[in-house]
Structures are given as C-alpha cells and as structure tokens.
Amino acid sequence: MxxxxxxxxxxxxxxxxxxxxxxxxxxxxxxxxxxxxxxxxxxxxLQCAGIISKKLTQLIDVPEEIILNRVKIAKIFSPSGRSIELSGDEEPYIIDRxxxxxxxxxxxxxxxxxxxxxxxxxxxxxxxxxxxxxxxxxxxxxxxxxxxxxxxxxxxxxxxxxxxxxxxNTISAIQIRINENFDENKVYLYFDHRWKELLGWIVPEGNNIYRIGLASSRNISKKFKIFLNQLNIEIKNKISQQGGIIPIGKxxxxxxxxxxxxxxxxxxxxxxxxxxxxxxxxxxxxxxxxxxxxxxxxxxxxxxxxxxxxxxxxxxxxxQLKINYLIRIIFENFHSDDFDDLFKIIKTTKIEKIISLYGDMDFPRSLIFKLARNFTFLKFFFRILKKNPNLIYQIIITLLF
Ligand SMILES: Cc1cc2nc3c(=O)[nH]c(=O)nc-3n(C[C@H](O)[C@H](O)[C@H](O)COP(=O)(O)OP(=O)(O)OC[C@H]3O[C@@H](n4cnc5c(N)ncnc54)[C@H](O)[C@@H]3O)c2cc1C
Structure with missing residues (x-):
C-alpha cells in the first residue's frame, strides 16, 4: 500500500x-x-447511445471528428405501432462517445x-x-x-x-451496433408497456451503422430480444454490444x-x-x-x-430534471390508446407547431408552459388524470420534494 x-x-x-x-x-x-x-x-x-442536443457545442468546443452524424427527425412509436415524426431546429448530434x-x-x-x-x-x-x-x-x-x-x-x-x-434508483440498458438500412436522418424512439421505465431507440451513427438499444427495469435481455424481433433484426449480425446502468429520478x-x-x-x-x-x-x-x-x-x-x-x-x-421526471411519471401511466390519442392531437392541432418551436431535448419547461395554455392538450391531460387518480398524488409529491 x-x-x-x-x-x-x-x-x-x-x-x-x-x-x-x-x-x-x-x-x-x-x-x-x-x-x-x-x-x-x-x-x-462504452455505455452510451451518443445522442446529444446542439447545446453540446454551446457548452464545450467539440472537434469535428467527434461528431459522426446529425439527425433532423425524431420518429416516435406508440405501443400499438402508430408513429409520429417530430422535427424542429434541434438537429441533435450523434457523437463518438x-x-x-x-x-x-x-x-x-x-x-x-x-x-x-x-x-x-x-x-x-x-x-x-x-x-x-x-x-x-x-x-x-x-x-x-x-x-x-x-x-x-x-x-x-x-x-x-x-x-x-x-x-x-437505476434501470439497466442494452445496446448493439449493427449495419442496417433505416433512415440516417432519423432517430427512432419506441414506447412500450414492457419497457415503460424508459424506451427503446435506434440511433444512426452514420455509414449505415445503427445503435439499437433498450432500457428498462427488469429482464432486460428478454425484453431486448422482443424488441429486436419486433424490428426484424438478427442479434447475430451485431458489430458490438454494450450494456450499462442509467439512474432514473430527480x-x-x-x-x-x-x-x-x-x-x-x-x-x-x-x-x-x-x-x-x-x-x-x-x-x-x-x-x-x-x-x-x-x-x-x-x-x-x-x-x-x-x-x-x-x-x-x-x-x-x-x-428541468424535475420536469423530465414528471413527464416520465405521466408516460408510465399512459395506456396504449393514450399514446395514440396524443399522437392524433399532435398531428391535427397546433401542438405540432408548438413542439417544433418550443421543443427542447434537455429543457422541456418552456414547452410545458406553452402546452398548458392549449385547450385541446389540457383536455387530454385532464382525461389522463381522471383515468389515473394516483397520478395527481405522484405529481404533487414530485413538485413538492
Ligand atoms: C446504454 C446507455 C446509453 C446512453 N445514452 C446516452 C445518450 O445518448 N446521450 C446522453 O446524453 N447520455 C446517455 N447516457 C447517459 C450517459 O452515458 C451518462 O449520463 C454519462 O456517462 C455519465 O457520466 P459520468 O462521468 O457521470 O459517469 P460514468 O460515465 O458512469 O463514469 C463513471 C466513471 O467512474 C469510474 N468508477 C466507478 N466506480 C469507481 C471506483 N470505485 N473507483 C474508481 N473508478 C470508478 C468508472 O469506471 C467510470 O469511468 C446513456 C447511458 C447508457 C447506460
């Protein structure tokens, strides 16, 4: 010693x-x-999907070679397989972590x-x-x-x-890197009740290489197999595999x-x-x-x-982390049709524009304040609260402590 x-x-x-x-x-x-x-x-x-908002280059000087790709669109899937595409001026970086x-x-x-x-x-x-x-x-x-x-x-x-x-409080994550043919301009996010504590993702690294991962609380290997099956992806074709732990909370x-x-x-x-x-x-x-x-x-x-x-x-x-946590709690209480209803509202009202103008990958506070003034969104939100009375209690506790 x-x-x-x-x-x-x-x-x-x-x-x-x-x-x-x-x-x-x-x-x-x-x-x-x-x-x-x-x-x-x-x-x-390595324990990272490497997707980071454009704030990265506002916070630190990043050499060009660290940035592998930029994505323009987030394609988000509901548990029933419906999807919505969101874009704004965010264009997050995909980095070499x-x-x-x-x-x-x-x-x-x-x-x-x-x-x-x-x-x-x-x-x-x-x-x-x-x-x-x-x-x-x-x-x-x-x-x-x-x-x-x-x-x-x-x-x-x-x-x-x-x-x-x-x-x-932690959850586990698994990720593979694999050659595939998705869209290199899009990041794909998958909500599902089986991995409701976070989500599944496909992140385009560039050169037709994709980082496909999933984070959830229990039985992560089993859930990851289900996710890959859903995507029609053979794990044996992976280039590499990573795992990791993600802390979830405030x-x-x-x-x-x-x-x-x-x-x-x-x-x-x-x-x-x-x-x-x-x-x-x-x-x-x-x-x-x-x-x-x-x-x-x-x-x-x-x-x-x-x-x-x-x-x-x-x-x-x-x-901002508190708001992120609140959103997480609300999503955990969503039923499959709630995601579909939310997607429908986003597509058919002004909400899509509000999201593209005020949406921020890291700091969702101003978006939430804007949405709180939108009648259709408020109606939807109160319907969720009515269906999940326990959620009101969870929201109050999160806001207070
Ligand atoms: C699968 C996965 C995907 C992710 N994707 C993204 C993403 O796309 N974008 C994003 O922004 N974030 C992402 N994250 C989160 C991000 O990776 C973490 O927030 C970040 O790595 C935290 O950095 P850190 O330095 O705090 O801790 P860590 O990166 O965890 O580093 C901790 C360091 O401490 C060392 N260490 C631990 N214990 C000891 C000890 N007892 N003695 C000595 N050394 C020790 C470890 O070896 C390690 O080097 C992801 C996380 C995971 C697991």
Missing part, C-alpha cells in the same frame, strides 16, 4: 466525461488534482497539476484533521492519498455516494462536508431519455466555480458547498 504524504487540493473519483471535464475546468486555477479511475482505458467500456471522454483526458495529460491513477478502484474515505483543517483520506486498492475536497464522478452506482448514504443530494457528487452519481440525468451529458457538463461548470470559491474563501463546509453548488444546480438544471 502506497501512502503518499502529498495533500491534493481535489481528488476526483471516476475519469469519464464528468471527472475529466471537471479536472480540466479546475486545472486552470492551478489546483493540484488527483483522478482515480478503476479502468485501464478512458471511455472503455469514447472520443468525447478522451477529449479532456488528453488535454489534462499535459497539465502539470493533474495526476491520473488508472486501474485503481476507490474503496473508502475518512475525515481527519491536520493543522486544525478538516481533510479527507482516500483509500484505493493500491494507495492512500489525502485531499481537501473529494468529488464523486463515479457513475450511477457511485461508491462515494453509497458511503454518504446516497443511492440512485437530482440527489450533492453537497457534503468537503465532498461533492457530480454527473450520474448525483442522478443528473433526464428521466425522459436517460441522457446525462448536457446536464453534467452544465453541472461541472457550477461545481468548478464552487470548488474554486471554496479555496478562495478557505471554506469546505457542507453549507458552503450546498449554497454554491447544490442550490445553484437545483435552480438551473434541477428544475
């Missing part, structure tokens, strides 16, 4: 997108950073103040005091290191979170004494689609500002981190 006497300013657990990007943002302030990652190669294993994870890792490699510890599993932490200052002792499988701040960027099953009694607690949680570990994930990248990039900027402030004011208390990180996230991405 290697016991270093060096005290890092910040120790980040997890070198995926959240950990690497946060380290990159912090490196400019000259803080000494350690990153612990259990895997040997950054970005591997491994390359995105490596983008900031490579930039960080040349920074003197960032040290990576790969193939090293984080196990535990303890508080201790030195010169009257509270510090954290971090135990990995190979060494013990000390830091002033610990950041859990260790994904949906976060060990840092577990040690702080924070646990995510944002978790993220601020603790000398500790922050960021990304999937804090459930900064849209419950409508399972997408987390835009949310965690936004949260990383808030976390970096907070951490730099901690050092400026020499204050690492839970209240300080709560005020400068958790509450700022709650006011910004948190509100």
């Amino acid at each position: 290697n016991n270093s006497s060096k005290i890092y300013d910040v120790c980040i657990i997890g070198a995926s997108i959240a950990g690497n990007y946060l380290a990159y943002l912090l490196s400019r302030s000259g803080l000494n950073i350690a990153i612990i990652e259990e895997h040997k190669e950054i970005g591997i294993p 491994v390359a995105l994870d490596r983008l900031f890792y490579k930039k960080n490699q040349i920074k003197q103040n960032i040290e990576y510890f790969l193939v090293e599993k984080f196990k535990n932490f303890h508080y201790f005091k030195e010169n009257n200052q509270k510090l954290i002792q971090i135990e990995t499988a190979r060494r013990i290191i000390s830091a002033k701040i610990l950041v859990g960027c260790d994904g949906p099953m976060s060990t840092v979170g577990k040690l702080l009694d924070v646990q995510n 944002m978790n607690k993220m601020a603790f004494e000398n500790i922050l949680l960021l990304g999937d570990s804090a459930c900064q994930v849209k419950a409508t689609t399972g997408g987390g990248i835009i949310m965690l990039l936004s949260a990383s900027k808030i976390a970096a500002t907070c951490i730099i402030k901690c050092f400026k004011e020499n204050c690492f208390s839970k209240n300080f981190i709560k005020k400068n990180y958790e509450k700022v996230c709650a006011r910004t991405i948190g509100k």
